[in-house]
Amino acid sequence: MTRTTSSLITALALAIALAAPASAQDRELLNSSYDIARELFADYNTLFKAHWQEQTGESVTIRQSHAGSSKQARAILQGLEADVVTYNQVTDVNILAERGNLIPEDWADRLPNNSSPYYSTMAFLVREGNPEGIESWDDLVRDGVDLIMPNPKTSGNARYTFLAAMGYAQQRFGDDQAAIDAYLNDLLDQVQVFDSGGRGSTTTFVERGLGDVLLTFESEVNNITALHPDENFQVVVPEVSFRAEFPVTVIDDNVEANGTGDLARAYLEHLYSPEAQRLLAGFNYRVHDDAVQAENADRFPAVELLGVEAIAGSWENAMEIFASGGKLDQLQRR
Amino acid sequence: MQAEASSISSSAAKRVLPGFGLSLGVSLFFLALVVLLPITGLFIRAAGMGWEAFWFVISDPRVVAAFRVTVLTALAASLFNCVFGVLMAWVLVRYSFPGRRLLDALMDLPFALPTAVAGITLAALFAENGWYGQALARVGIEVAYTPLGIIVAMAFTSVPFVVRTVQPVLEDLPGEDEEAAMSLGASDLTVFRRILLPGLWPAIVTGGGLSFARSLGEYGAVIFIAGNSPYISEVISLMILVRLEEYDFPAASAIAAVVLSASLLLLLAISVWQERSVKRLHGA
Numbered sequence: 001m002t003r004t005t006s007s008l009i010t011a012l013a014l015a016i017a018l019a020a021p022a023s024a025q026d027r028e029l030l031n032s033s034y035d036i037a038r039e040l041f042a043d044y045n046t047l048f049k050a051h052w053q054e055q056t057g058e059s060v061t062i063r064q065s066h067a068g069s070s071k072q073a074r075a076i077l078q079g080l081e082a083d084v085v086t087y088n089q090v091t092d093v094n095i096l097a098e099r100g101n102l103i104p105e106d107w108a109d110r111l112p113n114n115s116s117p118y119y120s121t122m123a124f125l126v127r128e129g130n131p132e133g134i135e136s137w138d139d140l141v142r143d144g145v146d147l148i149m150p151n152p153k154t155s156g157n158a159r160y161t162f163l164a165a166m167g168y169a170q171q172r173f174g175d176d177q178a179a180i181d182a183y184l185n186d187l188l189d190q191v192q193v194f195d196s197g198g199r200g201s202t203t204t205f206v207e208r209g210l211g212d213v214l215l216t217f218e219s220e221v222n223n224i225t226a227l228h229p230d231e232n233f234q235v236v237v238p239e240v241s242f243r244a245e246f247p248v249t250v251i252d253d254n255v256e257a258n259g260t261g262d263l264a265r266a267y268l269e270h271l272y273s274p275e276a277q278r279l280l281a282g283f284n285y286r287v288h289d290d291a292v293q294a295e296n297a298d299r300f301p302a303v304e305l306l307g308v309e310a311i312a313g314s315w316e317n318a319m320e321i322f323a324s325g326g327k328l329d330q331l332q333r334r
Numbered sequence: 335m336q337a338e339a340s341s342i343s344s345s346a347a348k349r350v351l352p353g354f355g356l357s358l359g360v361s362l363f364f365l366a367l368v369v370l371l372p373i374t375g376l377f378i379r380a381a382g383m384g385w386e387a388f389w390f391v392i393s394d395p396r397v398v399a400a401f402r403v404t405v406l407t408a409l410a411a412s413l414f415n416c417v418f419g420v421l422m423a424w425v426l427v428r429y430s431f432p433g434r435r436l437l438d439a440l441m442d443l444p445f446a447l448p449t450a451v452a453g454i455t456l457a458a459l460f461a462e463n464g465w466y467g468q469a470l471a472r473v474g475i476e477v478a479y480t481p482l483g484i485i486v487a488m489a490f491t492s493v494p495f496v497v498r499t500v501q502p503v504l505e506d507l508p509g510e511d512e513e514a515a516m517s518l519g520a521s522d523l524t525v526f527r528r529i530l531l532p533g534l535w536p537a538i539v540t541g542g543g544l545s546f547a548r549s550l551g552e553y554g555a556v557i558f559i560a561g562n563s564p565y566i567s568e569v570i571s572l573m574i575l576v577r578l579e580e581y582d583f584p585a586a587s588a589i590a591a592v593v594l595s596a597s598l599l600l601l602l603a604i605s606v607w608q609e610r611s612v613k614r615l616h617g618a
Contacts, residue, residue: 070579074581095581151562153576154575154576193479195557195558195562196557196562207458208457208462209461209462210462319580323582324391324394324577324580324582332564333395334564
């Protein structure tokens with residue numbers, strides 16, 4: 001016991017002694033990111049640090065900060081000096097331009113694919129054997145089917161699901177706005193629990209055993225099936241769904257102050273490299289690199305992906321749906 | 335608190351702390367720094383939006399429904415705590431049994447535990463597949479993801495307020511009064527009603543009030559067990575968060591200002607009422 005303790009202390013002291021001088025000289029990069037990307041960026045940071053060292057001979061320290069991306073954006077607006085943001089909502093990056101003037105309005109044009117190195121879509125997770133026979137958006141509003149999704153008011157994840165459902169309803173009912181509204185109204189009515197975030201809904205569905213269908217990111221449903229092999233959950237990817245982008249950008253004002261511009265830009269550009277794209281695909285995200293996408297074709301079924309432009313015209317219009325008194329409030333009013 | 339207040343008002347009394355002016359100054363300074371400043375900021379922000387916009391935000395049907403749900407559940411939770419908390423304090427003060435100290439220490443756990451942990455644990459226990467949820471489901475009671483779940487979470491996080499305010503008062507109540515009453519033939523109920531309750535009453539109300547005020551603003555514990563169905567089980571702190579998510583800071587401040595004002599008024603009312611009842615009890 002004592003020996004273990006003392007050797008532990010020695011190891012700790014050694015670790016501190018070794019870490020201290022290195023971090024004193026290293027340049028630091030702060031990545032402000034969304035909640036469930038902790039493991040993803042921990043892996044990517046290792047990859048990037050090796051790449052940067054090889055390219056420039058410089059060793060760098062990368063710090064991560066993770067929380068709901070709206071909360072993260074608020075922190076930056078209030079002065080957190082993050083060098084780069086890697087979010088799961090375009091609107092949370094837009095706000096940095098609109099409210100904070102920290103980045104130019106056309107930030108999305110600075111990197112390929114709308115500055116979104118990877119993307120995902122919204123899918124369904126059902127229980128073993130798919131007892132309710134869920135195959136499409138239509139099946140979700142059948143009587144007796146209980147849905148679990150987060151709250152569109154507090155979660156980007158849920159807003160994407162709502163937009164996906166809206167896109168589907170627009171295709172199905174065309175110009176019949178009343179039918180579209182009725183469909184969306186039914187869908188919301190079938191939701192049993194509105195958790196405040198995506199992970200909360202996962203817990204409700206998996207651990208509490210509530211609901212027949214969980215509506216969340218394709219990447220999340222694939223993670224769940226991998227984490228709970230004995231539950232035999234099944235993934236259902238509908239024919240039509242939403243293209244959920246994961247925007248990244250450099251915070252111009254902050255990198256200028258921190259002297260990290262070159263590093264920050266390289267950090268984000270490297271996300272498009274084949275090795276990074278392969279890593280991202282390993283975390284169940286869809287990627288743009290053709291070779292990597294082909295390698296993983298069996299894991300990502302073909303789906304018609306609708307962007308926000310096709311469904312609502314723009315993010316600005318889309319957010320009006322979810323604002324106070326907007327479409328969502330009208331549908332949920334009773 | 336009462337003792338301090340009276341020692342300040344009677345100027346002839348000897349002060350325990352030297353340098354009354356200095357100590358009052360320092361405490362007022364810190365109070366201003368940690369309490370008054372943020373509150374003022376909140377009200378300024380809410381005031382900046384104008385009366386009409388303010389009213390528009392707080393009279394939104396969904397917000398009103400959340401106010402109703404929050405007040406009713408907080409009321410139920412604090413009433414439950416008034417009964418259970420007094421019982422708990424009674425057991426801790428008047429009986430000595432093995433494990434009493436442990437129980438006493440456990441009483442503060444809801445304060446020490448991160449509220450999110452409390453909420454997740456309660457949701458796990460009361461969900462239909464949880465330990466309590468299974469048993470309750472058999473008799474047809476659903477707790478998790480209903481307003482009942484909100485009450486459970488609020489009661490759990492705020493019960494120490496009642497226990498810890500009643501406990502010292504109970505310790506000071508002389509056991510002789512009860513014994514005298516009993517020896518004169520009073521029943522247990524009469525002793526409780528005529529001897530104990532008048533002395534405990536102010537402490538119970540204070541504890542209950544604190545418990546209510548805390549429950550009004552509870553977020554972490556409630557959110558995991560509430561189910562958050564619009565108009566049914568959404569609490570007001572969720573409405574504040576929703577406005578924050580929309581980057582609508584004035585609206586968030588407006589709702590928060592209403593909650594804060596309610597809490598402040600309640601605490602002030604209790605304080606005034608308590609001072610009066612103490613004067614009545616001890617003859618000014």
